[in-house]
Amino acid sequence: MNAMDNLELKKIKENPLYIREIENPSEEMQLEAIKKNPFTIQYVENQCEKCKEEAVRRNPTTIEYVKNPSEEICILAVKSLWNALKLIKEPSEKVVEEAVKTKGWAIQFVKNPSEKLKQIAVSRDYDAIKYIEDPSPEVQLIAVKNHWSAIKFIKNPTLEAMRASVKEDAEAINFLPNYTYEDLETFIGDNINVVKYLYESIDVDMVVDILTKKVAEENVDERYLLDFIDLEVLEMNKVEFIKEYGSKRAKIILVDSMLSI
Incomplete structure (x- = not known):
């Protein structure tokens, strides 16, 4: 590292935002800035893979600023913070599934979720069913067996789902529509x-x-x-x-x- 690089690294240590002034900063410079402020990754054009991972580890929401994130980095983000899913453009099926496994509510950020994904969501969090339009009989049943109060969020529950909720807790009768x-x-x-x-x-x-x-x-x-x-x-x-x-x-x-x- 030459004298100029050493000077710039010193400035980054003093103020990580200084990286905005550097064209094509080295990996060491990027890491130094990111360790102090992970959001500085948004000012780096030539993001190194190690720096992308470091930023996401320190703050999962920085995934929004990561250029061409790998599937592994996306998974790291959603496992750390489920709603980081909404910040990822065109996430892979695996990334989406990992997000939903982390928190069922993540399904609200998924367009046209599969039946499998819906079932994973309500298995993880029964009240994720409130984000599912017209849930299938199977999804309804999984949700109410997870917790009877899932019935509160189902507009048109099947008889089987209603029965399952009542079996779990008689209070469910207060939330059953049109029986x-x-x-x-x-x-x-x-x-x-x-x-x-x-x-x-x-x-x-x-x-x-x-x-x-x-x-x-x-x-x-x-x-x-x-x-x-x-x-x-x-x-x-x-x-x-x-x-x-x-x-x-x-x-x-x-x-x-x-x-x-």
Whole structure:
């Protein structure tokens, strides 16, 4: 390095923005400037690969100023900061996928995402579904199984998605649009706790009919039966009800629950 280069390097150390004054700075000059201020890469025309990587490592948003970034550098950016994806022109499929794997919300920056990408997005973050227009039944189901509240962001959920959300948490019933009387019967059959959210408007006789069938099942679900026993809003003699209509398994679960008190 000659005396002039040494002088310029010294000036860069004192003020990294000085690199704007240098035509075709050396790799050492570029690195010195970038280490002090990664955004100085935007003033370098002859960007070296090592300098591109250094800038992105220090601040992923500098990817916006990297000339012809390699796929590896783009992946480095989106793995460090998912929304750096919006700063990358024409990202490869791999870069896009890595961004979505990092944060499902990254799908909002993807034009015409594939079904696979949508599924990755909602698997990573259930609420990424709010950025997906007309999600497929499979995408809906993955999202609500990830977290029941994904149902809040689905305009036209399938019956299967609605059922899955209700099974996870009965509160989901408050966010289901346009379900029928028959659908409601199904939801109550899936999770008896739905009743406590709709008790003032629900047909109690319908609930009793559903319960009569449920407790009679030979393989009645233990969690369902215990939730029924604990459901305070449903005022009835549950012990006598199970004794009269319950299957052998239902009666065993009842006795076990009484002994555990």
